Amino acid sequence: MPQGKVTTVPDDGLTTRQRRRQAVLAVHTGPGKGKSTAAFGMALRAWSAGWPVGVFQFVKSQKWKVGEETALKALDGVNGTPVTWHKMGEGWSWIQRAGTERDHAAEAAEGWAQIKRDLAAGTYKFYVLDEFTYPMKWGWVDVADVVATLAGRPGTQHVVITGRDAHPDLIEAADLVTEMTKIKHPMDAGRKGQQGIEW
Amino acid sequence: MPQGKVTTVPDDGLTTRQRRRQAVLAVHTGPGKGKSTAAFGMALRAWSAGWPVGVFQFVKSQKWKVGEETALKALDGVNGTPVTWHKMGEGWSWIQRAGTERDHAAEAAEGWAQIKRDLAAGTYKFYVLDEFTYPMKWGWVDVADVVATLAGRPGTQHVVITGRDAHPDLIEAADLVTEMTKIKHPMDAGRKGQQGIEW
Structure with missing residues (x-):
């Protein structure tokens, strides 16, 4: 199929221009690298x-992800376009924790609650929910809530979710799903990860 | 398998530190997006x-690729690290053409000849040979020459080659091979590509 050619024209009453502006939900899943x-x-x-x-x-x-973080943060605001990076591991940027105890399930739920607020407010136009399949898999975040929230998100907000074992309901809800499959990996031959390649 | 764990330790007489510094040849192939x-x-x-x-x-x-080009060029030199972008379609940056005729096979061969010069000189430490599987497939660039050149490249120069239908000899020579498989694509549902997502 030539790139850019559609295989069917949907009966949705939209013009091509309107369809070009539809928000995309993409999922990168599978056991391979590159998600x-x-x-x-x-x-x-x-x-x-x-x-x-x-x-x-x-x-x-x-x-x-320190390499990607450094590079994307270096782009923040350069062309007037902001890049904001939130990490669960260090505590989300919008909450200040007094204690030292970590409850990963609660932190994941807080992260998702913030994403819901941002989607409702239209804070970003492009969201990377990195490794978000895992809190869904582990029951820390409700799959039905994720699917319903994404289905109802206002405006044109694009969302990419990464991680192995994407839930079938998420796959079903997504517009674009790519599976990354490992064919060969240096660690199979006893090589170690290295800076610049692995992180 | 936990990330970072090797499955075998090679009998190559190298320390872990030395193995961490080995140059990587990666191939992203398959019919899916994200390569x-x-x-x-x-x-x-x-x-x-x-x-x-x-x-x-x-x-x-x-x-x-205009989005990636713009963003990567915006990083050029920001932390003292250069990013250089060469395009076959517009004529390679290092040749000035008088004529208007295009011979894609010759242009691809010229591109590969320049890459060989850069590898020999150690010009870069990270190479993206984007869509390079196609000139190999079409016979514009000799597969055996590519494999031998990459095998003999000096120092620690990492190379990533992208494109569908990677040649088996290239797969064999690579350290890291990932196949991207399309599970679902918006164009299947009659949606058109859009700026920011597709380019």
Whole structure:
């Protein structure tokens, strides 16, 4: 199929121009590499288009994304377009915690609650919910609530969700789903991860 | 398998530290989206690590990567690390053409010849050879030459090659191979590509 050609024309009463402006929900899943990396690559396009970018980083230790974080933060505001980066691991940026105890389930739920507020307010035009499949899988965030919230989000807010084992209901709700499959990985041959490649 | 855990320890006489510094050849292939996008995401990490980045964009029309190009060029030199972007479609940056005729096969061969010169000189530490599987597939660039050149590249120069239908010899030579598979795409439902998402 030539790129850009549609296979069917939907009976939705919209013009091509209107369909071009529809918000996209994308999911990058599967056991291979590149799920988050491709989402951050998409964020480059979004930023270039002048869309405020919000990254919500769930679950993983910070060292794995420090390169992307540094680079995307370096773009923040350069062309007038903001990039905002929130991390669960360090406590979300909008909450100040007095205690030292961490409750990951509660933190994930708080992250999702903030995303809901941002979607309702239209804070960003491009959201990366990085590794968000895991809190959904582990029951920390309600799948039906996620699907309903995303279905009802106002305006044109694009959302990319990454992580293995995406819930079937999320797959069903998504417009664009890509599975990354590992064919070969250096660690299989006994090589270690390295800075610049792995994080 | 926990991330960062190796499954075997190779009998190569190298320390873990030495193995961490080995150059990586990665291939992103398959019919799904995210092959190039993940490569540009990797470029963010490389740039953050202070590695000069060279992008060589083969084949595709420019509009598809303009967002990534704008964003990566915005990073050029910001932390002292250069990002250089070469495009086949517009004529490679290092050649000045008088004529208007285009010979894509010759242009691809010229691109590859320049990459060989850069690898020999150690010009970059991170190379994106975007859509480079196609000139290999079409016989414009010799597969055996590519594999031998990459195998013999000096120092620690990381290379990512993207595109569908990666040649089996390239897969064999690569350290890291990821296949992107399309599960669902908005164009299947009659939606059109849109700026910020598709380019």
